[in-house]
Amino acid sequence: MKINVCGIAGAGTMGIGIALAAATAGTEAVLFDSFPNAIENAMKKIIDQLNKLVEKNKISAEERDTVYSRITFSNNINSLQNCDLIVEAIIEDLDAKIELFKKLENVIKPETILATNTSSLSISSIAGKLNNKENFLGIHFFNPANIMKLVEIIPTASTKKETIEFVIDLLKNHWKKLTVVAKDTPGFIVNRVARPYYSEALRIYEEGIANFETIDYVMKNKGGFKMGPFELMDFIGHDVNYKVTEKVWEQLFFDTRFTPSITQKRLLESGNYGRKTGKGFYDYSTEIRNEINMNDQLHEYIFNRILSLLINIAADTLYLGIASREDIDTAVTNGVNYPKGLLKWADEIGIENVYSNLKNLYDLYLEERYRPSPLLTKKKNELSNFYN
Numbered sequence: 001m002k003i004n005v006c007g008i009a010g011a012g013t014m015g016i017g018i019a020l021a022a023a024t025a026g027t028e029a030v031l032f033d034s035f036p037n038a039i040e041n042a043m044k045k046i047i048d049q050l051n052k053l054v055e056k057n058k059i060s061a062e063e064r065d066t067v068y069s070r071i072t073f074s075n076n077i078n079s080l081q082n083c084d085l086i087v088e089a090i091i092e093d094l095d096a097k098i099e100l101f102k103k104l105e106n107v108i109k110p111e112t113i114l115a116t117n118t119s120s121l122s123i124s125s126i127a128g129k130l131n132n133k134e135n136f137l138g139i140h141f142f143n144p145a146n147i148m149k150l151v152e153i154i155p156t157a158s159t160k161k162e163t164i165e166f167v168i169d170l171l172k173n174h175w176k177k178l179t180v181v182a183k184d185t186p187g188f189i190v191n192r193v194a195r196p197y198y199s200e201a202l203r204i205y206e207e208g209i210a211n212f213e214t215i216d217y218v219m220k221n222k223g224g225f226k227m228g229p230f231e232l233m234d235f236i237g238h239d240v241n242y243k244v245t246e247k248v249w250e251q252l253f254f255d256t257r258f259t260p261s262i263t264q265k266r267l268l269e270s271g272n273y274g275r276k277t278g279k280g281f282y283d284y285s286t287e288i289r290n291e292i293n294m295n296d297q298l299h300e301y302i303f304n305r306i307l308s309l310l311i312n313i314a315a316d317t318l319y320l321g322i323a324s325r326e327d328i329d330t331a332v333t334n335g336v337n338y339p340k341g342l343l344k345w346a347d348e349i350g351i352e353n354v355y356s357n358l359k360n361l362y363d364l365y366l367e368e369r370y371r372p373s374p375l376l377t378k379k380k381n382e383l384s385n386f387y388n
Contacts, residue, residue, distance in 0.1 A: 003027060003170055007083035009100060010090035011035075011042035011073075014117055017145030018087055020046060023070035024146060025175040030072045030079050039073045046071065049146075081107045085170070087139055089117040092243075097121070098129045105131055113163055115139040119191055120247040123184040124156045133158035139167060140188060142335055149178045150334040152188045178334050180327035186251035189323050190335035191244055193342065195258055196309035198241065201229035202261040210302060212281045214293045218302045224339035229306075230281040233264070234274030242268045257313070257369040307345070308357040312373050314342035318386070319375035325386055343386040346376075355380040 006022045008015045011033035019042075022029040033039050050064040059067070072079065080086055086108065088100055097116060104114060114136045116126055123138040130136055138154030151171050155164050164181075171177040182188040187195070201215050210218075216228020233241050242264045249258040267273075267280055274280030282289070314332070318325050329341025346354050355372050362370035372380075379386065 003084045003174075005030060005083045007032060007080040007086035009033075009077075009080065009086060009088045009104065011038040012089065014141060014143060014145055015089040016042050016045055016049075017143060017147075018089060018117070018141055019071050020049065020067070020146035021141070021175055021177075023067045026070070027174070028070050028072070030074060030083060032074050032077060032080055034075060034077070036075050039075055043073055077103055078107050080104065081109070083108065083112060085113045085115065085167075087115045087117055087141075089141075092118060092121060092247075094121050094125060098126055101126060101130055101136075111135065113137075113167065115167070117141055120187060120244050120251075122186075122251065123154050127156045127158055134160040135163050137163060137167065138184065138188070139171070142190075148335075149176075150190075150331060151177045151179050152190065152331065152335075153179055153181045154184050154188055155181070156184055178330060180323060180331045182327070182331075183320075183322045185320075185322050187244070187248040189317065189328055189331040191248060192322070193310065193314050193317055193328065193332055194336050195245060195248060196313055197225075197229050197306060197336075198233055198245065198264075199258070199261060200306045200309045202263055204302060204305065205230075206261065206263055210293060210298060211290045213290045214298070215302055217292045218299045219306065222299055222303045223307065226337050226339075234280035234282055234284075237273045237276050238264055238268045238280060239273045256367060259369070304353075304357050305361065307349075308354050308361075309369070311342050311346045311354050312358055312376060315346070315373040315376040315379075315386075318343065319373055347385040347387055351376065351379045351385065 005028045007030045008019045009032050011031050015031060019029045019031045031042060033042070046068065050068055053059045054061055054064050086104060088097060090096060090100060097118065101114060110132065112135065116123060116138050117140055118138060119140055127133045127136045133156065137156065137159045140152040140154060142148035142150050153164065153168060168179050172179050180189060186192065204210055204215060205212060212230040216230050219225045219228045227235065242260060245258065245260045249255065249260055252258055271277060272279045275284060278284050314328050317323060317328055323331070325343050329343050332338040333341055355376055358370055358372045
């Protein structure tokens with residue numbers, strides 16, 4: 001099977017990025033949206049993005065024109081009828097996605113592969129409503145999709161092996177993406193494993209141990225993370241970040257390890273979404289910030305606590321067979337730009353140390369969120385590493 005034309009349903013930020021990724025790789029793309037204004041906006045944004053690449057000497061004017069010529073814009077769903085692959089990139093609403101896919105099944109070829117770009121919804125819940133489940137799967141791009149290399153591939157129990165292999169080949173060898181495969185579980189790899197970076201930082205703040213500035217300083221300067229957790233949440237937007245946390249928590253049957261923070265919930269309710277509204281954890285109308293506590297012992301505590309929680313969820317993700325150790329580490333280093341793969345990091349600092357950090361927290365709080373993963377416990381007892 002060959003992809004001659006890729007359809008993208010939804011002309012928002014993610015849809016625009018996927019269309020650019022396809023066109024840049026040499027694939028013809030049809031960008032569809034039922035709202036005329038969305039298509040007009042998409043055309044303008046794509047031109048602007050391509051022009052910026054020309055200005056930065058990343059591409060030539062001729063290459064810009066070639067990439068743009070590969071994208072067809074349409075308000076008519078029938079324009080997708082000859083597509084070999086269609087990626088849905090509309091709002092994170094299960095009913096809306098199912099409704100769209102049912103409409104698509106009425107116009108597409110029987111062999112067309114359908115994919116959802118959902119970041120937190122159940123792929124199987126959509127597949128269950130479709131006629132051709134064998135050619136359906138999740139393809140989760142990261143924003144901006146034309147720049148970010150990582151793509152999570154999420155098959156369902158019904159997805160054909162040939163469909164999975166074909167999609168991986170297309171993305172890896174033609175679109176030059178880094179692909180990882182995950183089971184259809186809440187948050188997949190990245191949005192599952194990364195939760196403690198936010199939630200444990202919030203917990204440390206809520207306990208009065210340190211302020212936003214100190215926690216961000218520690219994770220950047222001691223941990224090597226590009227952004228501190230509070231800076232990052234403000235950057236992503238609490239309307240997005242909190243809701244992903246909430247969806248993962250709900251779909252995991254309210255697993256206390258993923259419980260959302262009331263502090264972040266109140267920010268969301270007040271309309272303070274972060275940078276996009278000018279205020280979140282930080283007030284972006286002023287450069288005034290609280291003083292950073294420079295106590296080395298405190299820094300060590302904050303860093304070890306957050307990192308241990310991250311490693312624990314990564315270990316549990318491996319233990320539950322959600323993804324391979326290589327894919328877990330590839331996902332966090334390329335999806336959320338962590339300085340190291342978490343499982344390799346655990347080997348480096350010593351699994352015994354990670355286990356001890358978690359056990360001390362568990363003994364203090366008696367909460368499941370600090371319970372060491374069975375795999376982490378097994379590795380500690382066997383004196384083995386993740387990459388042995």
